[in-house]
Amino acid sequence: MELIRIKNLSRYFGQGEHEVKALDNIDLSVKEGEIIAMLGPSGSGKTTLLNCISAIDKPTSGEYYFREQGVPREKSEEMTTFRRENIGYIFQFFNLLSDLTALEYVLLLQQISGQSNEEEARSILASVGLEGMEDRFPSELSGGEQQRVAIAGNLAKKPHLLLGDELTGNLDSETTRQIMKVLSKACKEHGITTIFVTHDRSLCKYATRVLKLDSGRLISDEVGEMATASGAVKSAVEDATELVKGGISKAEKMLSNVVNKVKDAISEKE
Ligand SMILES: Nc1ncnc2c1ncn2[C@@H]1O[C@H](COP(=O)(O)OP(=O)(O)O)[C@@H](O)[C@H]1O
Ligand SMILES: [Mg+2]
Known part of the structure; x- marks a missing residue:
């Protein structure tokens, strides 16, 4: 089933001679269950596209449907509900709350999106390899472990769509491999559609589809190795x-x- 349909979507910043076409007429359809890697040079519009898809940002023009429904664009309860019910977003510069333990963080995100369930929270933490670290604060975890907490929190929300921006940008290759394995396995298990942005071509092996952006345009759309x-x-x-x-x-x-x-x-x- 089609999860996302985007038609002629553009997002411009600035005006006149300072105008930047961050997204320039994007057409995109995403089916449920796809795991999409999005590549492109710095400044090509990757973050802007994730922001528009998550309804954090409002396109300048174009259409965007999620499960065949138009996505709300103006700040409103509807928009908040859309995000809460559908979207998980792991930001490039994610920030865990320094005074919450891993377990408390996952419980909080569960609560925001419905109801917390400690047993399930523990099992999600275990599924990303954090068993035994549930009671640690971010300062007691490595970068890779913190990243796993962020992933666990977003899985706990059970979003229909999980977005990740440069998830593994600052991690060594072994940690990157482990995180990508965990992520693709968990998304498959929970039926979560995923779009992750990366600079690292080798991560395409975790994707069923690979998109490339350049200067705000989609320049390539290929089958990924996972498929x-x-x-x-x-x-x-x-x-x-x-x-x-x-x-x-x-x-x-x-x-x-x-x-x-x-x-x-x-x-x-x-
Ligand atoms: N809030 C903003 N105001 C002005 N220009 C922006 C803003 N956000 C992004 N841009 C510009 O839009 C283009 C695409 O940015 P971005 O989506 O962050 O690229 P990427 O994530 O691929 O590096 C860049 O030229 C960037 O400078
Ligand atoms: Mg970016």
Whole structure:
């Protein structure tokens, strides 16, 4: 089912000779379940597009539908409700609240979007690899761990659409790999559609679709590795290598994982 439809969307900043076309006539349709990597040089409009999609920013012109409904543009209760019910957004310069522990942060976000549930909050933290760190404050966590708390909080909101801006921009490659795995697995499990912005081409392997922006225009739209059979096998082999490192006893799990991923990839092809 189509989640997002954007038609002729433009966002200009400034006026006259200072006018910047941050987004210039974007057309885009996103289906539920897609995991989209968005690439583009600095200043190409990536953040502006995420801001328009999340209804934080208002386009200068064009149409934007979410599940076939027009998205509210003026600051209003409707707009707040739209964001609360549909959108998770992990900002480029995210900021955890310094006096909340990881668990308290996830509970707070659950509460904002409905009801808090400690058991579920703990299980979401565990799913991003933070078991045992629930009671730590941000100052007691590494950058990668803080990023996982931000991801856990956004998963706890169970958004229909999760947006991430340069999620792993400041992290080393191993932490980046772990975070992208966690994110793509969790989104698949919870049926969350995702758009993540990145500078790092190698992250396309976690995407089912790759978009490229340049000077406010969409210049390319391709199938990502995650949506191809060979990509699924590659990722399964990577997982398997990890497991082997963890001990031969896990070989069984590894094999069934490979088999399932291949089955998934084949059924997606069909
Ligand atoms: N609030 C703003 N006021 C003026 N210009 C802006 C504003 N936000 C973004 N821009 C301009 O719009 C263009 C796209 O910016 P942005 O979406 O942040 O790019 P990216 O995230 O791809 O680096 C840039 O030229 C930027 O300077
Ligand atoms: Mg940006």
